[in-house]
C-alpha cells in the first residue's frame with residue numbers, strides 16, 4: 001500500500017519515499033507499531049507500507065533463492081512464483097529512499113515474519129556483493145525501532161541478551177551496506193507484569209525518548225534526502 005503525506009498519493013521523484021515494515025502480532029497495543037507510526041507521521045514524503053504480520057510472507061521455500069541466478073547450480077530451479085515474490089520484495093527495497101522497521105523482541109530474537117522478509121532480500125550476488133563489487137543498497141538509511149518487555153542496555157542484568165538487533169544490523173548493515181540506526185523502547189511489559197510495576201516510570205521515560213528520537217530522525221532524514 002502506498003500512502004501519501006499531504007494531498008498527493010502519487011509517487012514522485014521530488015519527495016523521498018519511505019518503506020514502513022511492521023512485524024508485531026500485538027495489533028493496536030503494539031509499541032513498535034506506535035513508533036513506526038510516529039516515524040511515518042514525521043516523514044516528509046511518501047510512505048509504502050508492508051505489514052509482515054497481517055500479510056505474512058511464506059517462509060523461504062527454496063534455498064536456491066539465497067543466490068543470484070548466475071550463482072545457482074544447474075539443478076537449482078526455485079518455483080516461478082517464489083522468484084517473482086523475491087524480485088518484487090527486492091525491487092520494493094531498491095525503489096525507496098529509506099526504510100523504517102518495527103522490530104519487537106520475540107524470545108530474545110526477531111519475529112519469524114520479519115526473518116522471512118530478511119531471508120528474501122538478503123541475496124548473494126544481488127543485494128550482497130559476492131563475485132562483483134556491486135552493493136546496490138549501500139548507504140540507504142534504515143531505522144529499526146525495537147520494543148522489548150525487559151531492558152537490555154549497558155549495566156542491566158540482561159545486557160548482551162538482545163538477539164533482535166544484532167542480526168538486523170549484521171544483515172542489512174554489515175552485509176548489505178545499508179546505514180542502520182536502531183532506537184529502542186525498553187520495559188514495555190512493566191504495566192502488564194506485576195513484578196515489573198516498580199519500573200513503570202522508567203518504561204514511560206524510555207518510550208517518550210524513543211518517540212522523540214523517532215520523530216527527530218524522520219524529520220532529519222526526510223529533509224536531507
Ligand SMILES: Cc1cc2nc3c(=O)[nH]c(=O)nc-3n(C[C@H](O)[C@H](O)[C@H](O)COP(=O)(O)O)c2cc1C
Pocket residue numbers: 024025026029030031032033103104105106107108109147148149150151188189
Ligand atoms: C512471543 C513473544 C515473545 C517475547 N519474548 C520476549 C523476550 O524474549 N524478551 C523480552 O524482553 N520481551 C519479550 N516479549 C515482550 C515483547 O518484547 C514486548 O511486549 C514488546 O513490546 C513487543 O513489541 P510490540 O509491543 O510492538 O508488540 C515477548 C512477547 C511475545 C509476544
